[in-house]
Amino acid sequence: MDRIPILRMGNFLLVTIQIDLYDRLAINLETDLVNMVNKTQAKGVLIDISALSIVDSFMGRILGNIGNMARIMDAETVVVGMQPAVAITLVELGLELKGVHTALNVVKGMELLRNKIKDLDTGEEEEEEIATNEDSTE
Amino acid sequence: MKQDISKLLQKKKKNIIEDWMNMQLADAGLREDLMSNDELREQSAELIDALLKAITEQNLDDFNSASFNTVYEILSGISISRARQGFSPRETGVFVFSLKDAILQTLIIELKNDQETLIEALVAMNKLLDNLGIVTFETFIKGREEVILRQTDEITEISTPVIRVWDGILALPIIGTLDSARTQVVMENLLQNVVDTGSTITILDISGVPTVDSLVAQHIIKTVAATRLMGAECIISGIRPEIAQTVVHLGIDLSNIVTKATLASALKYAFALLKLDVKRIQKEK
Numbered sequence: 210m211d212r213i214p215i216l217r218m219g220n221f222l223l224v225t226i227q228i229d230l231y232d233r234l235a236i237n238l239e240t241d242l243v244n245m246v247n248k249t250q251a252k253g254v255l256i257d258i259s260a261l262s263i264v265d266s267f268m269g270r271i272l273g274n275i276g277n278m279a280r281i282m283d284a285e286t287v288v289v290g291m292q293p294a295v296a297i298t299l300v301e302l303g304l305e306l307k308g309v310h311t312a313l314n315v316v317k318g319m320e321l322l323r324n325k326i327k328d329l330d331t332g333e334e335e336e337e338e339i340a341t342n343e344d345s346t347e
Numbered sequence: 348m349k350q351d352i353s354k355l356l357q358k359k360k361k362n363i364i365e366d367w368m369n370m371q372l373a374d375a376g377l378r379e380d381l382m383s384n385d386e387l388r389e390q391s392a393e394l395i396d397a398l399l400k401a402i403t404e405q406n407l408d409d410f411n412s413a414s415f416n417t418v419y420e421i422l423s424g425i426s427i428s429r430a431r432q433g434f435s436p437r438e439t440g441v442f443v444f445s446l447k448d449a450i451l452q453t454l455i456i457e458l459k460n461d462q463e464t465l466i467e468a469l470v471a472m473n474k475l476l477d478n479l480g481i482v483t484f485e486t487f488i489k490g491r492e493e494v495i496l497r498q499t500d501e502i503t504e505i506s507t508p509v510i511r512v513w514d515g516i517l518a519l520p521i522i523g524t525l526d527s528a529r530t531q532v533v534m535e536n537l538l539q540n541v542v543d544t545g546s547t548i549t550i551l552d553i554s555g556v557p558t559v560d561s562l563v564a565q566h567i568i569k570t571v572a573a574t575r576l577m578g579a580e581c582i583i584s585g586i587r588p589e590i591a592q593t594v595v596h597l598g599i600d601l602s603n604i605v606t607k608a609t610l611a612s613a614l615k616y617a618f619a620l621l622k623l624d625v626k627r628i629q630k631e632k
């Protein structure tokens with residue numbers, strides 16, 4: 210059975226889809242990816258679909274699902290390199306991939322992920338600081 | 348004894364042409380600026396030749412028969428070329444219907460002693476020439492429509508330029524009404540340019556869109572969503588007061604989209620997103 214390789218890069222998981230996805234493969238990818246997020250405690254998932262030229266509603270939903278699943282497991286998802294035709298198709302199908310972030314290419318995608326995670330980290334720290342401040346005033 | 352109408356017409360061809368030419372020349376709407384008299388005569392002669400050749404005693408009632416095909420072809424050719432040259436429908440109409448007058452006149456003169464044949468011939472010729480008139484108008488309008496279609500294509504071609512206003516910022520001023528077909532062109536153009544230039548911000552300027560109804564708004568929202576899917580930000584600019592009014596009255600939700608009143612403010616916002624700063628240079632004294 211074909212599988213899409215999932216690479217680990219520090220805090221991130223990297224998926225490059227080089228072939229046209231068929232349904233079975235997409236479902237496997239979804240399961241594998243969620244398991245990997247759980248196993249590696251990854252903070253970000255980057256999916257490169259620049260080689261994907263055909264997309265249908267199922268594939269669009271899988272992409273959206275992956276984003277939502279990763280989010281509730283505390284990981285951000287970025288889809289990069291979408292072809293214009295694919296974007297138009299998804300919009301016409303009414304799938305706007307609300308749960309995922311998008312970027313033009315891998316470089317910009319990585320940058321976006323880093324910023325997102327930095328934001329999250331600093332956000333948490335600030336909260337902690339506020340908490341400590343409150344403690345001290347009491 | 349019944350006379351053969353087709354033979355009679357053949358014999359009187361010269362008369363008919365002369366009558367026809369005179370009628371055409373007498374018409375007030377004659378356009379000598381568009382077509383010279385010689386050219387007109389040539390066209391007329393060609394049509395009559397083909398018509399009289401096609402008419403036989405048998406097919407006079409049946410104008411769908413194949414023998415009239417050449418006549419229709421010639422007539423279509425004339426009609427289309429006239430549509431392109433800018434003749435009015437009336438002028439084109441006169442061209443065919445004056446032929447009818449000419450032929451009927453000849454028949455009346457020639458057959459005045461044979462009432463029965465005359466009536467029969469008149470009815471048949473009337474039908475035939477009316478049919479030719481219909482063909483003329485059909486092709487005339489088709490010719491006009493071709494012109495309109497070509498112009499529409501040209502408008503869509505020229506009205507969707509994607510401008511690279513800054514490194515990483517694209518602007519697309521939309522002029523004219525957005526329909527589905529145009530949105531498709533605009534969207535494809537914009538997305539392709541996003542890929543080609545690697546721009547992360549696009550500004551859609553709709554100050555040239557006369558009215559925004561729910562359909563147009565739908566198209567704009569789609570374009571924004573598609574740009575977002577590609578990984579670029581899309582800003583809508585050029586929202587005029589009337590557009591803001593209609594959008595709110597129609598209950599269209601644009602709150603998920605960044606909207607700016609002018610292209611300048613959209614550009615400013617884009618600079619801020621890219622962490623760029625535009626400053627006036629302070630000259631040191």
